[in-house]
Amino acid sequence: MKIEGEYLFDGPREEVWKLVRDPEVLATCVPGIQTVNKVNDSEFTGEIALKIGPLGGTFGGRVTVSNEVAPESCTLTVEGSGKIGFLKGIGHVVLSEQPGSKTLMKYSGEAQIGGKVASVGQRLFESVSKGMVKQGLDKLNEILKQRSAA
Amino acid sequence: MDRKLIGKRVVRNEDPRLLTGHAQFVDDVQLPGMLHAAFLRSEYAHARLLKVDVSKARQHKGVVAVFTAEDMGKDWQPGPPLVSPPPTVKDVVFHSRRQVPLAKDKVRHAGEAIAVVIAESRYIAEDAVEEIEVEYEPLPVVLDLEKALEPGSPLVHDDLDSNLAARLYQKKGDYEAARQQADVIVKRRIYIERGAAAAMENRGIVAHWDAQSEHLTIWDTTQAPIPIRNGTAARLGLSEHQVRVIAPYIGGGFGPKIMMFYPEEMVIPWAAMKLNRPVKWIEDRRENFYATTQERGQIHDVEMALTRDGRVLGLKDDFLHDTGAYDPYGLTIPLNTQSHNMGGYDIRNYSSEFKVVFTNRIIATPVRGAGRPHGIFVIERMMDAAARELGMDPVELRKRNLIPPDAFPYEHQIIDQAFAPLILDSGNYKAVVDKALEMIGYEKFIKEEQPRLRREGKYVGIGVVPFIETTGVGPYEGARVTVEASGKVNVATGIGTQGQGHFTSFAQVVAEQLGVKVSDVRIVTGDTSEFHWGTGTFASRGAVVAGNAVYAAAKSVRQKVLKLASKVLEAPEEELELGDGMVRVADIPQKAISLGELAVLANPLRGAVEAGTEPGLESTSYYGPQYGATAFGTHAMILEVDPETMMIKIRRYVVAEDCGTVLNPLILEGQIHGGVSMGLGNAYYEKLHMDENGQLLNASFADYLLVSSTEMPHIEVAHLETPSPLNELGAKGVGEAGAIPVPALFAQALENAFQERKLEILEMPLSPNRLFELLKDRQAVE
Numbered sequence: 001m002k003i004e005g006e007y008l009f010d011g012p013r014e015e016v017w018k019l020v021r022d023p024e025v026l027a028t029c030v031p032g033i034q035t036v037n038k039v040n041d042s043e044f045t046g047e048i049a050l051k052i053g054p055l056g057g058t059f060g061g062r063v064t065v066s067n068e069v070a071p072e073s074c075t076l077t078v079e080g081s082g083k084i085g086f087l088k089g090i091g092h093v094v095l096s097e098q099p100g101s102k103t104l105m106k107y108s109g110e111a112q113i114g115g116k117v118a119s120v121g122q123r124l125f126e127s128v129s130k131g132m133v134k135q136g137l138d139k140l141n142e143i144l145k146q147r148s149a150a
Numbered sequence: 151m152d153r154k155l156i157g158k159r160v161v162r163n164e165d166p167r168l169l170t171g172h173a174q175f176v177d178d179v180q181l182p183g184m185l186h187a188a189f190l191r192s193e194y195a196h197a198r199l200l201k202v203d204v205s206k207a208r209q210h211k212g213v214v215a216v217f218t219a220e221d222m223g224k225d226w227q228p229g230p231p232l233v234s235p236p237p238t239v240k241d242v243v244f245h246s247r248r249q250v251p252l253a254k255d256k257v258r259h260a261g262e263a264i265a266v267v268i269a270e271s272r273y274i275a276e277d278a279v280e281e282i283e284v285e286y287e288p289l290p291v292v293l294d295l296e297k298a299l300e301p302g303s304p305l306v307h308d309d310l311d312s313n314l315a316a317r318l319y320q321k322k323g324d325y326e327a328a329r330q331q332a333d334v335i336v337k338r339r340i341y342i343e344r345g346a347a348a349a350m351e352n353r354g355i356v357a358h359w360d361a362q363s364e365h366l367t368i369w370d371t372t373q374a375p376i377p378i379r380n381g382t383a384a385r386l387g388l389s390e391h392q393v394r395v396i397a398p399y400i401g402g403g404f405g406p407k408i409m410m411f412y413p414e415e416m417v418i419p420w421a422a423m424k425l426n427r428p429v430k431w432i433e434d435r436r437e438n439f440y441a442t443t444q445e446r447g448q449i450h451d452v453e454m455a456l457t458r459d460g461r462v463l464g465l466k467d468d469f470l471h472d473t474g475a476y477d478p479y480g481l482t483i484p485l486n487t488q489s490h491n492m493g494g495y496d497i498r499n500y501s502s503e504f505k506v507v508f509t510n511r512i513i514a515t516p517v518r519g520a521g522r523p524h525g526i527f528v529i530e531r532m533m534d535a536a537a538r539e540l541g542m543d544p545v546e547l548r549k550r551n552l553i554p555p556d557a558f559p560y561e562h563q564i565i566d567q568a569f570a571p572l573i574l575d576s577g578n579y580k581a582v583v584d585k586a587l588e589m590i591g592y593e594k595f596i597k598e599e600q601p602r603l604r605r606e607g608k609y610v611g612i613g614v615v616p617f618i619e620t621t622g623v624g625p626y627e628g629a630r631v632t633v634e635a636s637g638k639v640n641v642a643t644g645i646g647t648q649g650q651g652h653f654t655s656f657a658q659v660v661a662e663q664l665g666v667k668v669s670d671v672r673i674v675t676g677d678t679s680e681f682h683w684g685t686g687t688f689a690s691r692g693a694v695v696a697g698n699a700v701y702a703a704a705k706s707v708r709q710k711v712l713k714l715a716s717k718v719l720e721a722p723e724e725e726l727e728l729g730d731g732m733v734r735v736a737d738i739p740q741k742a743i744s745l746g747e748l749a750v751l752a753n754p755l756r757g758a759v760e761a762g763t764e765p766g767l768e769s770t771s772y773y774g775p776q777y778g779a780t781a782f783g784t785h786a787m788i789l790e791v792d793p794e795t796m797m798i799k800i801r802r803y804v805v806a807e808d809c810g811t812v813l814n815p816l817i818l819e820g821q822i823h824g825g826v827s828m829g830l831g832n833a834y835y836e837k838l839h840m841d842e843n844g845q846l847l848n849a850s851f852a853d854y855l856l857v858s859s860t861e862m863p864h865i866e867v868a869h870l871e872t873p874s875p876l877n878e879l880g881a882k883g884v885g886e887a888g889a890i891p892v893p894a895l896f897a898q899a900l901e902n903a904f905q906e907r908k909l910e911i912l913e914m915p916l917s918p919n920r921l922f923e924l925l926k927d928r929q930a931v932e
Binding site: 001083085086112113114115116118119120122123 | 193194260280436439440841843845846847848849850852853
């Protein structure tokens, strides 16, 4: 399954980059994240609670950041599994400066899910994940605006 | 003899129990101390099992046991082969790889069972399943039939050189020579997928080991209790007489409930013995989607050679068949396809090779039709393509090629699914085509209605598709008929019943012979303690094979009744008549005795049974056909397509069918209606969607679209009767007939509705979406 999109942040690229690379911040933004632990600068583990249609459950997983070109782009690899199935994904994020001190984020990636979550949830997974990304990025933008205002 | 009951519209004996909720299904079985099982199933379609850690699950409160393949030790054995490879065909390749009780080392399809938890309740068992930790090493997935056979493809079975499960070539006449003589060669590539059987009742098993009597009782939603009993006894080292398999009322079989030896059928009885406690497992709907067998895809490369005036000289069809991860059911499905590829047509030259391919999908075994719908789809699509190429009316082209009534028995010179010569025993194929044309008003529709509706902007199309169905295959079935002291009759047979109305149709056969009420005949099916020998309910064979055994036993009991009554009433047998539960002397009605009294006399309390005779008004008979009887029919439909939404409305649906002697038209029509609904699903609604990783994406009825009452048309059925010369009843099977021609018919009617757009359909199933795409492609071509 492909995940693709873009988002315009109301703040400079350096600031957006800082937020994106801060697991503490991400933990508050991504809906359902319960814990985030930093293994090293480019590797994090954590738990996320997901609700997809009739299914709900906790996924434990690992996020690895690679190909990092600060403050411009990086690749995220996600691997998670839980009682309702497994999830694997790889995504590429690119930030570009926009006029008026704004930042455009473009993301594209591919996700694979298996187990119960695939057999009854895949049809819903796309819309659920889109919703989560949108919610998460909105929250991130909020934080960004709060910080620039401060 | 005069037919008093056979062929009559008798209401069903079983319905009061079913409709008032008194019929026992497997899940109704409740035993003291019964435990409940839940299975851990693979999340991956193809992966090595590096570690299966069940330690946490074992500690879960209420869990009695957790078993993996390792825990089964020597008892871990693959299931038995259900059918053997064909011995009579030259150069056949067949690699038998059977499903296992619990996966060891490697999983080969998503949903394959890895471990079982047995607990005090199903809730606990399900929770504990989630505590099992499995470490997988995902492997590349084999899904595409053509890529699977390419060198270097990942292998489903590592010990084989390729994913080729089987190859078989059959020919009749000389296709190449026919090709040389032909005026026209039509070539097409055809894809056909089928779907889930989706029986209303999922599978279920209860096993109860009584250690004191050393007796194992199994309630199982199987279509074939006797093979399950025999196989279970062999697996567990018991005598067949220590195992009783009961297939009680079952909510639909359709093929996948055959004598599979599903992992659960191997594991549950074993666990019940091991734990010395009754164990129940009831499949849930999601499991049914990826743990119950399905029927699936084939890719055909077909060529038809014709003369300019529409005579089919020959047919060539090479095809691939997807068997899934294992092939316990051998070659039944592709052989059925191969032997239905010529339909009811007099085709003298035929060449066909099929290759069966292992893939990382659920096992494919017969589903209502069992490869026959594929064969009929292929030949009928080719007929329509040829008719367009020749500029001929499609019905006329078909009529020119139908096997004429005087050509029976018609030998096709190839073998069928039972490895017997494919011989069409009897038929009048043109009669059912003409009947269907008359019922649907073909000429009038084509000449008047269709042009008028088209002018009104409506897309309305007609289809007419004849088909054949090989039915009633061997090896044999048996039945025992007993008149009891009450005057009522008990009949036992070895087959199982999943809704076919056996409790009524068999009772009619017996009641007619013995002169009793149909409701006074009690039929027992699916209980191995009631009848020891038999095979099962599949291949549209129950009414033919078991029906004829019942008929023979009933006639034999009738002879015993007449013989004894003749002595008691002091009148010659020829002067006796049976009716209303009595035997009477024809001209002296007061000289009579009831069947019950005769039954008592036949089982004397004092004195001996006369030398050379047996006690009781009872007889056991067997019937095994030389080869199967071939039923046939023609379906016709008029459908309307909404050009905006591509939704379909079926305006007319007619069926002219001939399954030989009709036992009960009510039951027969029920079978046809059910078959048509499955056929419509196969044509336009049902499709199992898998992603590129072999994950089934629509494993629920929210996403997998079954035909419901709103899609079902009113079906008009006409019966023609060409009795089979192969059995005394003259019967042929009909269980699968309704489903077989529907995808071909649907495709033809759609093409007819969009004839101006030159729509051609070479795939099934379709959907509104897919039809929209195909029409868009046509526009692009134009």
